[in-house]
Amino acid sequence: xxxxxxxxxxxxxxxxxxxxxxxxxxxxxxxxxxxxxxxxxxxxxxxxxxxxxxxxxxxxxxxxxxxxxxxxxxxxxxxxxxxxxxxxxxxxxxxxxxxxxxxxxxxxxxxxxxxxxxxxxxxxxxxxxxxxxxxxxxxxxxxxxxxxxxxxxxxxxxxxxxxxxxxxxxxxxxxxxxxxxxxxxxxxxxxxxxxxxxxxxxxxxxxxxxxxxxxxxxxxxxxxxxxxxxxxxxx
Numbered sequence: 001x002x003x004x005x006x007x008x009x010x011x012x013x014x015x016x017x018x019x020x021x022x023x024x025x026x027x028x029x030x031x032x033x034x035x036x037x038x039x040x041x042x043x044x045x046x047x048x049x050x051x052x053x054x055x056x057x058x059x060x061x062x063x064x065x066x067x068x069x070x071x072x073x074x075x076x077x078x079x080x081x082x083x084x085x086x087x088x089x090x091x092x093x094x095x096x097x098x099x100x101x102x103x104x105x106x107x108x109x110x111x112x113x114x115x116x117x118x119x120x121x122x123x124x125x126x127x128x129x130x131x132x133x134x135x136x137x138x139x140x141x142x143x144x145x146x147x148x149x150x151x152x153x154x155x156x157x158x159x160x161x162x163x164x165x166x167x168x169x170x171x172x173x174x175x176x177x178x179x180x181x182x183x184x185x186x187x188x189x190x191x192x193x194x195x196x197x198x199x200x201x202x203x204x205x206x207x208x209x210x211x212x213x214x215x216x217x218x219x220x221x222x223x224x225x226x227x228x229x230x231x232x233x234x235x
Contacts (some may be wrong), residue, residue: 003201006178007120008169010187011131011155014207014225016144019108022046029098035086045081048069053077056132056161062158070134070157071099103136110209117149117223120233125232130172130185132156132163132192152176163192166200186228194219203231 009015018025022047023039030037037127038107053076058069067203072173082088127150129136134157141147154172156162161171173183180201186195188207205228208221215221 003234004125004184004232005126006126006173006176006180006183007228007232008128008130008183008185008202009149010189010193011133011137011186013188014111014186014193015113015146016107016140017111019105020106025101025106026098028131029101030094033090034230036088037085041085042081044162046077049077049080049084055156055165056134057156057160058158059160064101066157067135070136073157074099074134081102104139104143107140107231109146110225112148112158112225114145116228117146119226119229121149123229123232125233126151126178128152128154128156128172128176128178130163130169130187130197132168144233163189164196166196169197169200184228184231186222190215190219203234206233 010230020023020028021039021043023041023043026042027037027039056070056073058066061069075095078098079091082091088094117127129150129152131154133155135155137153137155138147141150143174152172152175154168154175156168158173159168161168169185170181173179184203184205185193185197186205186207187197190206194204194206204220206215206219206221208215209223211223220231
C-alpha cells in the first residue's frame with residue numbers, strides 16, 4: 001500500500017501552458033493597437049517586472065473586490081512592461097483585451113494532463129491544485145475538463161499567500177485533510193514548487209518536459225505527468 005494519498009499540482013506550465021508563448025501572445029493581441037514591439041523584448045521585461053513585485057495574493061478579499069484586485073495587479077505589471085518598452089495609445093483597451101484573452105483562449109492543455117488525472121482518480125488519490133494563479137483558473141480548468149478530477153483548489157490570490165511561501169502548501173493540504181508526509185507535489189519551477197514542498201516533507205517532483213533544463217541529479221525530475229505513478233508506490 002502506498003504511503004501517499006494525495007497529489008498536489010501546480011497549474012500553469014504543469015497542467016496547461018500558453019500555446020503561443022507569452023511574448024507572441026502579447027504581440028498578437030497588440031496587432032490592432034501597435035506593431036512596434038518584439039516578442040522577446042516583452043518576455044524579457046515580463047520576467048524582470050514579474051519577479052520584482054509582490055506576489056499575486058491578497059488578504060481576505062472575495063467576490064468583486066477580489067476580481068478587481070487581481071485585475072489591478074496584472075494592469076500594474078503590464079503597464080510597467082510598456083512604460084519600459086514605450087507606452088502607446090489606448091493601452092487600457094489593450095490591457096482589457098489581453099486580460100480577457102488570458103481568461104481562456106491563451107491556454108492549451110498538455111496531452112498527458114487528463115489521462116494522468118483520470119488514472120490518479122481511479123486509484124482513489126485526492127487531487128489538489130496549489131498554484132500562484134488568480135480566479136481565472138476556474139474557467140480555464142472547466143474548459144479543459146480538469147475540474148471534475150480536482151478535489152480542491154488553493155490559489156494564491158484567494159489564499160493570501162503565494163509560492164514559495166510554505167503556508168500556501170499547508171493551506172492546500174489542510175483543505176482536503178491531508179498531511180505533507182502522505183502527499184506528493186508536482187510543479188515546473190524549482191524555487192517555487194520543488195524547494196518549499198520538499199522542505200515541508202512532501203515528495204516533490206519537478207516536471208522537466210523535453211528535458212530542456214539540466215538539474216542536479218539529486219533533484220527528482222520527470223518528463224511526463226504519466227511518470228507520477230512510478231513514485232506512488234513508496235511505502
